[in-house]
Amino acid sequence: MAIPRRAYVETYGCQMNISDGELMEGILEAEGYEIAVTPEEADVILVNTCAIRDHAERRVLGRVAQLKGLKDERPGLILGVTGCMAQRMGEDLAARAPYVDLVMGPDGYRDLPGALERIGAGAAAPGGPPSGSSKRRTQLAVLDLDVGENYEGLEQRRSSDVSAWVPIQRGCNHRCTYCIVPYVRGDEKNRKPTEILSEIATIAGRGITEVTLLGQTVNSYRHDDWTFADLLRATARVPGIRRVRYTSPHPNDVTDDLIEVMATEPEVCEHLHLPVQAGNDRTLKRMVRRYTVESFLDVVDRVRAAIPDIALTTDVIVAFPGETEAEFEDTLALMREVRFDDAFTYRYSPRDGTPATRMPDAWFVDDDVAQARLERLISVSRSIQAQINEAEVGRAEEILVEKPGRDAGFVLGRTRRAKAVVVPGADTDIGGYVDVRLTRTTGATFVGERVLAGAGAGVPVGSASD
C-alpha cells in the first residue's frame, strides 16, 4: 500500500484565511493526503498568507525562508505560498523566493491537488499551464481571480470540535482606499443559502454547537430573495446550533431586519464586531468608508436600543494619510462616546496598488507621530475595556469551553458576549457549556468560578436584592 502524502498548512491572518486553511486541508484530504501536525513530517508545506499589512508579509517571507531549510534537507518537499500575499505579490514572490514551488491565490484552491501533482511530476499540465498561470522551471503560479469560485461542494476540514467558521461570501464590493482585499480576493461572491444551511446542519450533526458566519462584508450577503437577516435567522434555527455569530459586518448594512433577528433569535449571540476605522468624517471620506460618524452612531444606537446588553467591538486605523491631530482626537472622542468592549487597533500600513498609496506625499503621517497616536488609542481603548469589564465582575454567565487554560486544572471559555473566561476545569469540559460567575478581571479577560446551572446567566449576581 502506498504511503499517503502528508500536507502541512500554516495559516496567517484573519478568520477568512483560517477558514481557507481548513478548506485547503479538506481538499487535500479528499485527495488522499494526510494532514501533518508539523512541517517536519510533511511532504507538502503550504504557507497560507495575509496581505493586509506590510509587517504580516515580512513575517511570512521570513518564515518561508526558514522553511527552505527543510527543503534543502529533503529536495522532494514541495513548498507553496497561498492566500492574499501570494495573490498580491504573484510572480514577484516566485522570483524573490525561487525555492518556492507554488504561488497560489485564494481562487485557485480547487486546483491545489492538480497543481501539486504537476509540480511533483516536474512538468506543467498537458497542453501547458492553466489559463492565467505560468510555469517557471519547477514553479507554478496560479493567480487567476475567478468571479464564479465559491468553493461550493467542497468539504472543509474542521480543526475545532467546538466552534466552526462558515464562509458565506468571498471578496468585497467596497473599495476602502487603504484595503488590499478587493484586489486579492475580487468582488463579492455569495454562496447559495441551501448549501450554507446544509453545511451548518452537518456541523451540528457532528456535535459542534457554535457557528460563525464569515464574509468580508458579511451582512451585505444577498442570494436571490435571501438577505443576510434571512440567512442568520435560518442558521439560528438549525437543530443543534446553540450559538451563532458573524463577522465582519459593514455598518451600512446593519438593517432593522438584521437587528430584529439578533434581538429575537435566542441563538444569536449578543456580540457585534462593527469596524469603525476612524471617528472623523473627513478621514472616513478619504478612506471611502461610505458612512459618517453620525450614521455610525445611529447604527450603534439602534443596535443598543434593541439589544441593551450587547457587547460591541471594533477595528480602528490611526495615521491614515491626511489624518490631522484634530481628526485623530475625534477618533478618541468616538471611542469614549461608544465605549467599545474591545478594539483592534492598527497603524495605517501602505499596500501597493491601493488608492491611499497615491495620496499626496505630504499627507503621510510620520512614523513617530503614528506610533504615538497608536499608543494613545490603545491606552484609551484598554482603559474603557477595563472599566466595562470591572463593572461585569459578579455577573453569572454561560461559557462555551474552548480549550485548556494556560495553567493545569483550568479551561478557557467564552461568554455569549465573546468575553474570555478562565475557570477551573478539565479537558472533558471542552465543547460543553458551563455556568460560571465572573470573580475578577485582568482588564481584558476574566477569571471565574463554576456555579450551579440556572443561577441566572447574564444577570449580575445579587443585583435583584441590592
Ligand code: SF4
Ligand atoms: S469593506 Fe473595505 S476594509 Fe472591508 S474588505 Fe472591503 S474594501 Fe476592505
